Amino acid sequence: MDFRPSPAQQILISTARAFLRQHCPPELVQRLALDERGFDETLWRRMAELGWPGLLIPLELGGSAGSLLDVILLVEEMGRAGLPGPFVTSAVVATSLLLAAGSPAQQKRLLPTLAAGERVATLALVEESGSFDLDAVTLECAVPGRLTGRKLLVKDAHVADDLVVAVRVGGHASLILVPADRPGIARLPLDAISGEKLFEVTFDGVEVRPDDLLGAVGDGHELLAGALQAGAMARAAEMVGGAQHVLELAVEHAKTRVQGGRPIGGYQAIQHACADLVRDVEASRALLYAAAWKMAEGLPAESDAAQAKAYAGEACLAVARRGHQIFGAISYCEEHPLHLIHKRIQAASVEFGDGQFHLETVARAIGLVSEAPLPPSEATISPRDFPG
């Protein structure tokens, strides 16, 4: 057993840390959060030069053939720096889908340009139910045919060149891949506290061609499961990186802020809060790495990934809230970095399945029977909280 990243992974981590310190300083993060577009092309191009968007893509398609574990280590650094943008949605989730389901023609057309950072892709999955479960998808689509309806909470749709849309073809869960500028597609911004760019994407009689199918009709479940798991893991990594940053800021503050004649870190109430931050960050990270390692090794990891995501969502958010308490009023200011990290952790905790969603996966994995829900009158909380 060995918890240390390999030498190559250590280089990836230190390169990422140095790069982000230089090119993604807190001022840029602040500026992009307040900026309507919130996307820095120069930064994205530089990341592409380092091969990051192609990390999951094989060499022959222009990528650098890394593993999901590599991606997790990289995204943890991104979370630590608060890097905004479409990395997870494009380079992890959409890329995973193309890798798993793309026809040779689709892969050849898109993966090299995604790897080069020339194109960005995103996933349009969620509808009014708010659920990341494909069972909740109702948007019908004939292939070939026309698509009319809408998707919600589509991340970074404004900078996306391609949309993977989860639909039903004759009732069967399926995926289609359409260019974002196809006539009839509109992107309406939502306004989120996190500064993340979320959209309602509407489809008004959008033409769908036979070769727009991504994978076969009815394969949606199987295809999406892997990509959502990768997305959930990447979001967990972002949370761990964010929480690590909060821990560092809080400890630094505890050492330097003087009240009552001594640093506040000399008071046990603050010391114990800091000790809990360490535990929350380290336990979240341990679950994350173990699950990512299993996935990278091709071992079954459904429950591990679900535990990692659910745990990080709870623990890293607790870190952020505790951070505010340790900082006091200064952390209430817009120009202070803490609230942005906090909001990003919060956003990450609900994307690709929130705690309830993933805990249900764990509940089944530990053997709790689940044949039928309790009759509504006897349920302690709404069964709607528990998809699946």
Add this chain to the structure above:
Amino acid sequence: MNFDFTEAEQAFAEEVRLFLRANPPETFPIDGMDAGYGSGAHSRAFLRALGAQGWLSMCWPKTHGGREQPMFMKLVLMEELALAGAPFGPLAGCWQTADAIIEFGTERLRREVLPAIARGEATFWQGYSEPDAGSDLLALKTEARRDGDHYVIRGHKIWSSHAGIATYGLVFARTSREARRSRGFSMFVVANGTPGMDIRPIRSLTGEVYHHEVFLDDVRVPADLVLGPAGEGFQALLNGLDADRFWGRFYKAPALGRVLRQLVDYANMTPVRGAPLARDPLVRRRLAAIAADITALRLIFYRTGCLIRDGAPLTYETAMAKVYADETGQKLARLGMDLLGVWGPLREGSRWAKLGGQISHLYLTTLGHTIAGGTAEILRTSVAVRGLGLPSEPKPAAEPRAR
């Protein structure tokens, strides 16, 4: 990164499982209470059986009769024993004492005590705490006075777990009055039954005897039964306590996993108004969340184990891991009591007790875990000060010592 066990580790785990199948843990006689840490009850017979397998000394140097197995084999053994609910209560204490003897024990300790540990015939109680010296251990008053080739110990120890059934006490006493508060302490290995030693049982909140009060009235101990350099006992003790936090809690995660499995079965099989308890969404969520806690706990302990194996310096890791272990145990026990509802309070052996009454026992015993071996408060402070480099709280001005 690699989260797998080596082939040798997997083979050894299988060997332990075969042993446990051939020697069902529940068939061994029990001598002392299961304190809920995850190492089960105190059973001399089981310890001797482990000794007969050669497992107690497997990691020792060959010169001390060991087989120089890698340290991880101990983790494999403890995990398998805990998963099986085996009564290996004294094991971690035996290993730690043995390690201390191997590192800096006298010839006599190596000759007399080590082989007994290897056979599973020696167990140890810890004589650290005193009525007025708990978290502030250095306030202890027990003194050992040199008298020729002996020390004469006088004092009063309390909370000594299983002292009445152990073979030796590890008695921590002041050997000289030095200016520096942390110097001038030594650790003595004192055989139970030595004249002047009076061990009195204290009944615990479970109704059983677990703790003891030990009166030491001019107990004469040969000088070559000092463990570690005389006068430097405090540093040795601190190192020991650090290790104690790791070794004495390593098995908690697998043991809690075992309890969780039983609670899952209970939830699946217990009807509540016509549907299994397991279908209650809140029950599902709480059980699933604690499953993640237990996984994280196990990983945290293995990570610390890797650091120990690799000889990396430890500052806060064992303190953090111990607090997490103890609080997770309390959380699971409370969840268990919630699930059992009106049946929760029934004691082991009672008519109608569910899950053998072990949940109420766990609920009570885990209360002590955040107190024993360094309280959760002291350890959080230690994580902050030693691990994060936060400044220590100023100490109150020292009282002038009466001469």
